[in-house]
Amino acid sequence: MMKKTKILLYFTIFICMAILSFAETIDSTAAGSIEIQAQSGTPKAVVAQKAFTFDEVLEGEMVTHAFLIENQGTAPLKVLDVHTSCGCTTAQRPGVIAPGAQDEIVVKGNTNGYGGRIFHKIIMVSTNDSLQPRIELQLSGPAVQFARIEPNHIVLRGRKDEALQAEATITSNPKYPFRISSTKIDNHLAENIDVHMEQRKGIYHIIISNRRSERGSYRGRIMLKTDNAARPVLSLFVQGRIME
Incomplete structure (x- = not known):
């Protein structure tokens, strides 16, 4: 009788351990699934204002504007490159933008030599957003001659x-x-x-x-x-x- 009791006790312990192990496996699989889903999300680049026109400036003045870029996606947004159409214009590339966050692309333009004309420059932004890999920004405005x-x-x-x-x-x-x-x-x-x-x-x-x-x-x-x-x-x- 004692021997049967011991066998039953060992069998019960074995069953409990198997159930616990199975539960841990399910939890681990679920966590991994959630992580994979997060990794397989997509970034979405949104720039509400893609063109900015500044007020009249005196030729030679530096004009600066910050374009706001937002990530409305579910994965990190990366600004891969920012290219300007002229050496008189520079742009500061932001870092990685988390989902739901936003950052700035700061553009500076030197109006020297544009007196009496409209200063107009194009800035091309490349991102890892597969639906919108390239975004065109514009900075323009009148420069008057001294x-x-x-x-x-x-x-x-x-x-x-x-x-x-x-x-x-x-x-x-x-x-x-x-x-x-x-x-x-x-x-x-x-x-x-x-x-x-x-x-x-x-x-x-x-x-x-x-x-x-x-x-x-x-x-x-x-x-x-x-x-x-x-x-x-x-x-x-x-x-x-x-x-x-």
Whole structure:
């Protein structure tokens, strides 16, 4: 009788252990299934505002805008690359964006050289969103000139026995009135040219004459100091190529 009781007790313990082991296996399988489901989710990139137009700026100012990008998916969103259409524009790429979270793509544009025109740049964003792998952003706005310099690059080219001369005019923008108080010429350039400035009917005339008497070339900049803090210095570039 005692022997039968022991056998029954061992059998009961074995059955209990088997049930516990089976339950743990089910729990582990369920957890693994949940993890696989999470890993097999998909990211979803959403940019509510894909184009931004800034207010009028003075040429040369840096404009900055942060485009908000949100992950409305169920897996991490990765911004793989951010490419701008011009070297004058840079963009900061965000890190990995968790489901339900958001981050910023900060874009900066240098408006130098865009005076009197519309600054318009395209930023291409590449993501791991399979339904929207590429997103196009746009940054644009008007840039006004402080002054119109025509031309802003003078070229003196000819024979050494010729009288080479050129003229540039500087017309102020009524929004930014100024006076030119002085001029400064790069040292190497000053050895090769003469500069005369006069003002007629509110327009500055810069007359540049070559005085190099031998074959050779030169280049440099004439800096024109103004009394307007918005643009204290204007630049006029000069290049000379003297032949026999």
